[in-house]
């Protein structure tokens with residue numbers, strides 16, 4: 477195990493992949509692995525790319541990898557598989573599209589499933605990002621489909637959140653209404669070779685104008701990912717945002733908020749485990765009979781269980 481971690485920390489792709497598999501499969505080693513990895517992390521710029529299915533996220537990521545590599549950066553990519561079956565084909569497409577970088581030792585690409593118990597981006601994705609960070613990637617890009625909870629979850633992970641919009645898709649405005657406007661740090665209007673790109677860009681700018689002013693005004697970048705147009709500008713805006721984060725109170729606040737979330741997520745998981753174990757021990761046919769016959773009520777049972785945990789000293793953490 478130590479040897480594996482050491483190799484991964486030195487950038488060995490195969491070892492990194494094995495570490496990610498350990499967190500993905502929720503191996504019993506995962507916790508001690510993360511403890512060892514953690515002090516080495518905190519250096520990478522974590523970028524989230526989110527947007528509707530088919531908006532061109534993977535194509536953008538592919539071109540961004542190229543651009544970042546040309547600047548000498550080591551890049552890690554996590555593509556969070558959309559859980560809905562209709563995008564299965566697209567996921568396969570992702571792998572093919574991004575494959576040209578997969579033999580490259582400075583670029584690491586990994587697909588992951590959205591299995592997390594709290595929905596959306598799983599905890600494993602976050603841990604995988606930390607692993608890539610610790611193993612020397614300068615940039616970690618997380619691609620996720622902006623459906624349901626995942627676009628909100630990505631804020632908890634990414635330093636810079638990019639939202640991809642495309643012309644001619646009515647749901648873009650819906651996405652904006654769903655609170656995503658507040659969380660995006662960079663707006664991308666992709667497929668600018670199609671009609672209506674300017675209009676969307678203007679609409680976004682107008683909506684941003686109406687929102688409470690923040691010290692960072694999210695830029696709106698127009699791209700044609702397929703042709704690599706606008707990618708340089710996009711990457712420089714993303715970098716500007718990182719610079720802003722590392723030099724502002726807002727950035728510090730965001731970082732502290734994320735650390736708070738991290739501790740809370742671990743606590744919630746631990747507490748759930750303790751409570752579940754205790755409930756399994758307490759549960760009996762007699763108790764369920766008592767509940768069914770209304771001799772006992774679930775509130776008092778739950779309270780008794782908690783009292784047992786808190787006073788009985790069986791906090792076996």
Ligand SMILES: Nc1nc2c(ncn2[C@@H]2O[C@H](COP(=O)(O)OP(=O)(O)OP(=O)(O)O)[C@@H](O)[C@H]2O)c(=O)[nH]1
Pocket residue numbers: 527528529530531532533534535536558563566567569570621666667668669670699700701702703
């Ligand atoms: N016309 C046009 N098509 C594009 C552009 N960028 C990407 N596409 C096409 O849009 C389709 C979807 O692109 P992807 O990069 O797979 O989109 P995605 O957002 O990653 O899709 P999912 O991962 O399934 O959500 C592909 O056929 C791309 O070739 C663009 O700038 N213009």
Ligand SMILES: [Mg+2]
Pocket residue numbers: 533534535566570619
């Ligand atoms: Mg994709």
